[in-house]
Amino acid sequence: MYENKQLIIGAGPVGLAMAAALKRHGIDYDHVEAAAGLGGNWHHGVYSTVHTVSSKRSTAYSDYPMPDDYPEFPSGAQMLRYLENYARDRGIADRITYNKAVARAEPLSDWRWRVRFADGEERVYKGVIICNGHHWDKRMPTFEGCFSGKLIHSKDYHQPSDLQGQRVLVIGGGNSGCDVACEAARVAVSCDWSLRAGVWLLPKIALGKPLTDLSLWWLPVWMQRPILRALIKVMIGDYRRYGLPKPRHKLFERHPTYGTDALGYLKQGRIKPRPGIARVDGYTVHFTDGTSGEYDMIVAATGFNNALPMLPPGLLETKGEAVGVIGGAFSENAKNLLAVGFAQPRTGFGPVITPAADMYARLIKIQDRFEDPIGALLRFSGKEPMTSPYIDPVATRRELWYGRLQLNLIDFEIWRYRRHKRRLAEKAARATAAAAQTEAGAAAAASMQPVGDGPKA
Numbered sequence: 001m002y003e004n005k006q007l008i009i010g011a012g013p014v015g016l017a018m019a020a021a022l023k024r025h026g027i028d029y030d031h032v033e034a035a036a037g038l039g040g041n042w043h044h045g046v047y048s049t050v051h052t053v054s055s056k057r058s059t060a061y062s063d064y065p066m067p068d069d070y071p072e073f074p075s076g077a078q079m080l081r082y083l084e085n086y087a088r089d090r091g092i093a094d095r096i097t098y099n100k101a102v103a104r105a106e107p108l109s110d111w112r113w114r115v116r117f118a119d120g121e122e123r124v125y126k127g128v129i130i131c132n133g134h135h136w137d138k139r140m141p142t143f144e145g146c147f148s149g150k151l152i153h154s155k156d157y158h159q160p161s162d163l164q165g166q167r168v169l170v171i172g173g174g175n176s177g178c179d180v181a182c183e184a185a186r187v188a189v190s191c192d193w194s195l196r197a198g199v200w201l202l203p204k205i206a207l208g209k210p211l212t213d214l215s216l217w218w219l220p221v222w223m224q225r226p227i228l229r230a231l232i233k234v235m236i237g238d239y240r241r242y243g244l245p246k247p248r249h250k251l252f253e254r255h256p257t258y259g260t261d262a263l264g265y266l267k268q269g270r271i272k273p274r275p276g277i278a279r280v281d282g283y284t285v286h287f288t289d290g291t292s293g294e295y296d297m298i299v300a301a302t303g304f305n306n307a308l309p310m311l312p313p314g315l316l317e318t319k320g321e322a323v324g325v326i327g328g329a330f331s332e333n334a335k336n337l338l339a340v341g342f343a344q345p346r347t348g349f350g351p352v353i354t355p356a357a358d359m360y361a362r363l364i365k366i367q368d369r370f371e372d373p374i375g376a377l378l379r380f381s382g383k384e385p386m387t388s389p390y391i392d393p394v395a396t397r398r399e400l401w402y403g404r405l406q407l408n409l410i411d412f413e414i415w416r417y418r419r420h421k422r423r424l425a426e427k428a429a430r431a432t433a434a435a436a437q438t439e440a441g442a443a444a445a446a447s448m449q450p451v452g453d454g455p456k457a
C-alpha cells in the first residue's frame with residue numbers, strides 16, 4: 001500500500017515545497033507532521049512578536065509571491081497564513097497527517113524504507129524525504145557553577161510577558177538573541193547581552209529597501225564583503241563603539257544577524273553589553289572581564305544542533321554544523337533517502353527551496369532507473385558533501401539552473417559512471433588475478449626446491 005510511495009517527514013516550509021514539487025511531477029507520496037498544524041517553525045517555533053529578518057520577496061517561494069498588502073518584513077502570523085495558503089492553493093494541505101511523528105526510518109536490503117511512527121505503527125515506503133528542520137534540537141550553554149534563576153533556550157521564549165519583571169541576561173548574538181535582547185530592553189527590568197565573540201550585525205534596511213533585496217547579492221561573495229563592510233562603516237560604524245566585540249570571522253562564514261535595533265538600545269543604556277560568561281553562582285553571573293551581574297533569568301540564544309534522530313548511524317553524518325548531504329539533499333551511501341533543509345541561505349528560504357525541490361523531484365524519478373544512490377552519481381559528477389550550512393542563495397540558484405541543464409545529459413553521466421565502475425571492477429579483478437598468479441608461482445617455485453639440505457657432496 002505504501003511501498004510505491006515516498007514519505008515526506010515534516011510540514012514546515014521545506015516539507016511543503018517538497019510536497020508541491022512531488023505533486024507537480026506526479027510522484028506519489030504521503031506527508032506526515034509531528035505537530036498539530038503545518039508551517040513548522042512558523043507554527044510552533046517562534047515568539048509571538050517575531051517578524052522575518054529576510055524581506056517578503058527574499059522569503060517567498062519563487063512561484064508564490066506574498067500578498068501585496070504584506071509589509072516588507074511579515075510577522076510570524078502572516079508567515080503562517082502565507083504557508084497555509086500555499087499548501088491550500090497547491091492542493092497539498094489535505095494530504096498531511098498531523099500529530100504523526102516518525103521515530104525511526106531504516107533501509108531494507110532492497111533499499112525500501114521501514115518507517116516506525118511514534119504511535120507504534122510501522123509501514124514500508126519506497127523512499128523517505130526528511131524535512132525535519134534545523135531549529136528544534138536546542139544547543140544549551142554549559143557553565144561552571146549553578147544558576148538559581150530561570151534558564152531557558154530562545155526556542156522556549158514565547159512572548160514579552162515571559163520577560164516582564166525580570167532582570168534578564170541574553171546569551172548569543174544570532175537573530176534570535178538580537179530579537180530577544182530588544183524585547184527585554186523594552187519590557188524587562190534590565191537587559192544584559194553576553195557575546196563571547198563578535199557578530200556581524202547588518203542593517204535590515206539600506207537605501208530605503210530591505211538589505212536582502214539589494215542587487216549586491218548577485219555579486220560574488222568576495223565583492224559582497226567589501227561593499228557590506230563599507231555600508232556597515234557608514235551606517236553603523238565600529239561595533240566596539242557600542243561595547244560589542246569586533247567579529248573575528250569573515251562576513252558570511254556564519255549566519256549574519258540582521259537588525260540594528262539592538263544598537264539603538266545599547267546607546268540608550270537599555271541593553272548592557274557583556275563579554276562571555278566565566279562562571280555562575282546563584283543569581284550572580286561572572287563574566288570573563290572580571291565584572292558580574294545579578295539576574296533572574298537567562299535566555300540562551302545559543303542555536304541548535306542539526307539532527308536526524310530517526311536515521312541509523314552511517315547514512316548521513318553531521319560534520320560540525322553541517323549535515324554531509326551531497327547536492328543539498330542526498331546520501332552517497334543510501335538510496336531513496338533525502339534530507340532537505342539543512343542549508344541556510346543568507347537571505348530567506350523560498351527562492352532557494354522552490355528550484356531545489358523541483359530538482360530533487362526530478363532526481364527522485366531518475367533514481368528509479370539508476371542502480372546506486374543518486375548521491376554517488378552526484379559525487380562522481382563532482383559534488384562534494386556539504387561542509388557548511390551557510391549558503392549563498394544566488395550562487396545556489398545559479399548552480400541549480402546549471403544543474404537543470406545538465407539533467408539533459410543525465411543518461412550520458414550515468415553511462416560514464418557505469419563505465420568508471422566497470423573499469424574499477426576490472427582493475428580490481430586484474431589485481432586479484434595477478435596476486436593469485438604470483439601466489440601460485442611462489443607455491444610452484446617452493447615445491448621445486450630440494451627438501452632438506454640437498455645432496456651432500
Ligand SMILES: Cc1cc2nc3c(=O)[nH]c(=O)nc-3n(C[C@H](O)[C@H](O)[C@H](O)COP(=O)(O)OP(=O)(O)OC[C@H]3O[C@@H](n4cnc5c(N)ncnc54)[C@H](O)[C@@H]3O)c2cc1C
Pocket residue numbers: 009010011012013014015032033034035039040041042045046047050051052053054059100101102103131132133134135136175176310340341347348349350
Ligand atoms: C525566530 C526565528 C526567526 C526566523 N526568521 C527567518 C526569516 O526571517 N527568514 C527565513 O527564511 N527563515 C527564518 N527562520 C528560519 C526558519 O527555520 C525557516 O524559515 C523555516 O522554518 C525552515 O523550514 P523547515 O521546513 O526546514 O523546518 P521547520 O520549519 O522547523 O519545519 C520542520 C517540521 O518538521 C516537523 N518534524 C520534525 N521532526 C519530525 C518527525 N520525526 N516526524 C514528523 N515531523 C517532524 C516539525 O514538527 C516541523 O513542523 C527563522 C527561525 C527562527 C527560529
